[in-house]
Amino acid sequence: xxxxxxxxxxxxxxxxxxxxxxxxxxxxxxxxxxxxxxxxxxxxxxxxxxxxxxxxxxxxxxxxxxxxxxxxxxxxxxxxxxxxxxxxxxxxxxxxxxxxxxxxxxxxxxxxxxxxxxxxxxxxxxxxxxxxxxxxxxxxxxxxxxxxxxxxxxxxxxxxxxxxxxxxxxxxxxxxxxxxxxxxxxxxxxxxxxxxxxxxxxxxxxxxxxxxxxxxxxxxxxxxxxxxxxxxxxxxxxxxxxxxxxxxxxxxxxxxxxxxxxxxxxxxxxxxxxxxxxxx
Ligand code: SAM
Numbered sequence: 001x002x003x004x005x006x007x008x009x010x011x012x013x014x015x016x017x018x019x020x021x022x023x024x025x026x027x028x029x030x031x032x033x034x035x036x037x038x039x040x041x042x043x044x045x046x047x048x049x050x051x052x053x054x055x056x057x058x059x060x061x062x063x064x065x066x067x068x069x070x071x072x073x074x075x076x077x078x079x080x081x082x083x084x085x086x087x088x089x090x091x092x093x094x095x096x097x098x099x100x101x102x103x104x105x106x107x108x109x110x111x112x113x114x115x116x117x118x119x120x121x122x123x124x125x126x127x128x129x130x131x132x133x134x135x136x137x138x139x140x141x142x143x144x145x146x147x148x149x150x151x152x153x154x155x156x157x158x159x160x161x162x163x164x165x166x167x168x169x170x171x172x173x174x175x176x177x178x179x180x181x182x183x184x185x186x187x188x189x190x191x192x193x194x195x196x197x198x199x200x201x202x203x204x205x206x207x208x209x210x211x212x213x214x215x216x217x218x219x220x221x222x223x224x225x226x227x228x229x230x231x232x233x234x235x236x237x238x239x240x241x242x243x244x245x246x247x248x249x250x251x252x253x254x255x256x257x258x259x260x261x262x263x264x265x266x267x268x269x270x271x272x273x274x275x276x277x278x279x280x
Pocket of ligand 1: 005098142145164
């Protein structure tokens with residue numbers, strides 16, 4: 001089943017949280033000259049036109065990136081992310097939203113590399129054409145989970161692995177844990193960033209329990225809820241699970257989460273979470 005299209009959701013509050021965390025991890029990796037790999041298992045189309053029928057139908061970006069990108073009091077932690085968004089919107093109008101591969105392309109250096117996979121028959125060609133002229137990137141139509149076995153460890157022995165499935169099939173909640181465990185066996189020093197939606201809280205509790213049972217340590221949870229948990233609505237919150245986070249990430253997210261919550265959720269509903277699922 002491949003019915004999920006990220007074009008309906010690009011730039012929403014969940015993307016803001018995900019891409020903030022992604023960009024901060026990339027900036028930390030850049031503090032050393034040595035190259036690193038950016039592996040994106042579920043890369044999407046790359047670029048999303050916000051005036052498209054899909055984006056306009058939901059209008060989700062208006063309550064996400066639309067609320068923050070031109071703020072005067074932008075916290076320093078959002079600078080790399082917002083500069084990447086602005087790089088795709090030179091006119092000063094918010095016309096395009098860069099997905100995770102384009103944010104990485106903007107922030108990575110000449111010596112770094114990108115490995116991107118996407119399965120959807122419509123999104124894959126769009127992604128491939130975005131990277132046609134980028135010699136740092138390899139784009140494949142493949143199952144993202146298989147990459148966690150076949151592409152790790154990277155030659156550079158440094159890397160960020162972003163795992164961002166649509167969770168349209170319930171087995172994704174288990175598949176991510178199995179995939180991370182496979183990747184970690186091969187590359188225990190990599191940084192793994194897993195996105196999750198909160199639709200049913202029980203699914204997330206179970207996923208976290210299974211992650212704990214792998215024995216992996218240094219697992220940080222970062223969550224932004226726009227509404228309280230509920231079993232009646234759709235997604236009420238989203239989060240990032242980061243394994244081996246850069247040492248600064250916890251402090252950076254502690255600084256920026258209250259601002260993000262206040263700005264993205266003017267009604268003040270929901271909450272934020274920053275805690276260790278498994279410490280050192
Ligand atoms: N990471 C993207 C971003 O932040 O801009 C968004 C990705 S979207 C949430 C999930 C994507 O995974 C969809 O484009 C979907 O077609 C793709 N997908 C679904 N199952 C997949 C699989 N097994 N392997 C690779 N891609 C898959």
